Amino acid sequence: MFDTLSDRLGKALEGVRGSGNLTEDQVKKVTREIRLALLEADVNYAVVKEFVGNVRERATGSEVSKALSPGQQIVKIVNEELANLMGGTSSKLSFASRPPTVVMLAGLNGHGKTTTAGKLALFARKQGKTPYLVACDTYRPAAIEQLQQIGRELGVPVYAEGTEPSPEEIAERGVKAARDGGYDFVIVDTAGRQVVDQNLMDEIKRVRGAVRPHSVLLVLDVVTGQNAVEIAEVFKEYVDYDGMVLTKLDGDARGGAALSVVSVTERPIKFASEGEKMSEFDYFYPDRMAGRILGMGDVLTLIEKAEGQMDQQEAEAQSKKLMAGKFDFEDFLKQMQMIKKMGPLSSLLGMIPGLSKQLQGANLSDLDDKALGRVEAMITSMTVQERRNPKLLQNPSRARRIARGSGSTQQDVQKLVKQFGQMQKMMKQMGKGGGGMPKRMPRVPFR
Incomplete structure (x- = not known):
């Protein structure tokens, strides 16, 4: 996803990596190239402006490391600011002190919400939890069938009542069934729409009120670029989710959404989803992603x-x-x-x-x-x-x-x-x- 941005930033920093003396003109030139690279990657303009300002201020300020040359110092600053842009540190999922932990997924159709439900279930099982899926998309029978198919593949039970009852009734009875069955991690897959509308927001609020989830996660397809950022802003206003799941991080999008969404919404990216396999799902690590963008790799992952x-x-x-x-x-x-x-x-x-x-x-x-x-x-x-x-x-x-x-x-x-x-x-x-x-x-x- 970040290949083009990585190339552009690499070229921008190439001239200063081995520099013994870093002049003000060099800093201006580098930050100008960084600004263009980020804008080309479809990063929000206000976010780019703040990012470049932070890099320039730190690079020309009194911040000095005796262990690094001035050229190395600016690379370090860019790396740290990129990580800060995406949240600074990883934001892990917290679990309820009294099981079950209930996680509600929200988002639009086509952003990978149902697939994410399956991936999260497998992830939870690897954490020693016993997952349980609840199908609340009463608008798309195919979504219920998809979740049931995923459940069969993973060996995870799926609670479904079809499309007749209201989503909040299904959610409430589903959580109760999970609790009665001794399951300690419940994932509620809600309905989406093609676009954001008031009916969708009202429905999600009703489901949230019925099950009182421990965590609400917004599922965002980063391939949609700045549209993902706009969707995240609207959902925050009406739903006030706890964190985000970014899907299709292995796609060929320019990556602007991943770099913009935290600053714009002030909500952390909890998980990153890559590929079609259920196992390709993990916590999002801003520092590791920053290292990959700058060509420094991600050995820990x-x-x-x-x-x-x-x-x-x-x-x-x-x-x-x-x-x-x-x-x-x-x-x-x-x-x-x-x-x-x-x-x-x-x-x-x-x-x-x-x-x-x-x-x-x-x-x-x-x-x-x-x-x-x-x-x-x-x-x-x-x-x-x-x-x-x-x-x-x-x-x-x-x-x-x-x-x-x-x-x-x-x-x-x-x-x-x-x-x-x-x-x-x-x-x-x-x-x-x-x-x-x-x-x-x-x-x-x-x-």
């Missing part, structure tokens, strides 16, 4: 994603095999499947400090999720014996059979086997400490 998919004992065993150069295609397949569970590969690459900059202008076709799928197809077309003993794959007839089974060419299979062998040798060399990294790194076998 990357580690958390990896830990969430990895058994510690298995990880240690895999690491030993890897460094001994003894890992085979079965091990490699496990690692690829773990990576796929962590989210889109393009998103993971953006979390590695400096990598996005290094890959600028490069052909990333070897590093996309479809490429991982092609490799997975080739490996799953191998026999168990072949996966455990890759040397068998030097036989052309085996390569031809695997190519037919995976929809690839014999050359693709042979290339994969060759590159995999190079990886084994490299890791074995590193594990023994024999000479460090090779002069020529083998290509990672992504296709």
Whole structure:
């Protein structure tokens, strides 16, 4: 989402990163470029004005760090101000002292509210809660069916009464059913509209009054740009929600909504939703997002994603095999499947400090999720014996059979086997400490 903004800010800061002396003219030039970059990203004008003013004031003031050069100092200031713009620190969801915790979702149609209900349910279960979903969209039967389908996939119960009763009656009875059933985390999915109208606001107020939720979250699709900010302002006036959920953060929007909405509404972004998988949902961390925008990566989130998919004992065993150069295609397949569970590969690459900059202008076709799928197809077309003993794959007839089974060419299979062998040798060399990294790194076998 922030690729264009990241590029523009990177170029604006490039000239001062290694600067030993920072002049007033340099500060003016940098802040002018930052201003243009933010406006181009569709950030609210008033927000941009305040942001640039803060950066300029701090950069020309008495704020000095002996550990940083003046050039590094302004990069640090921009990073901190970006984080402040998005809320400064993460705002976690609080839970009721007496269960169940009731969370009500509000928002317009098409912003991902029902999907968010499912993602939040899975997130709550990972926190040790027992989630329960309540379908209160009496205007769209399809929304009720969608929530029930999500509930079946996740193994989470869904309370629904169809479209005849009023939303507030359904909500009240749904929360009671959850309490009676011993569930401690209830998510109430309310109805939306195509546009904001008085009937919608009145209905949400009635539902809120009936269930007295512990938290109200506004679901916003950031792809809608400044419209999302305007929607957030109107909902705040009538509903006074506690925080926001930003959806489609993996989209190709300019990102202005994510950078504007906190300053405009004075409400925190609680959660970030990326991708279509139910697991692609987490707390929003302003400082981490600021680091990603400035090309500094987000190692903490990357580690958390990896830990969430990895058994510690298995990880240690895999690491030993890897460094001994003894890992085979079965091990490699496990690692690829773990990576796929962590989210889109393009998103993971953006979390590695400096990598996005290094890959600028490069052909990333070897590093996309479809490429991982092609490799997975080739490996799953191998026999168990072949996966455990890759040397068998030097036989052309085996390569031809695997190519037919995976929809690839014999050359693709042979290339994969060759590159995999190079990886084994490299890791074995590193594990023994024999000479460090090779002069020529083998290509990672992504296709």
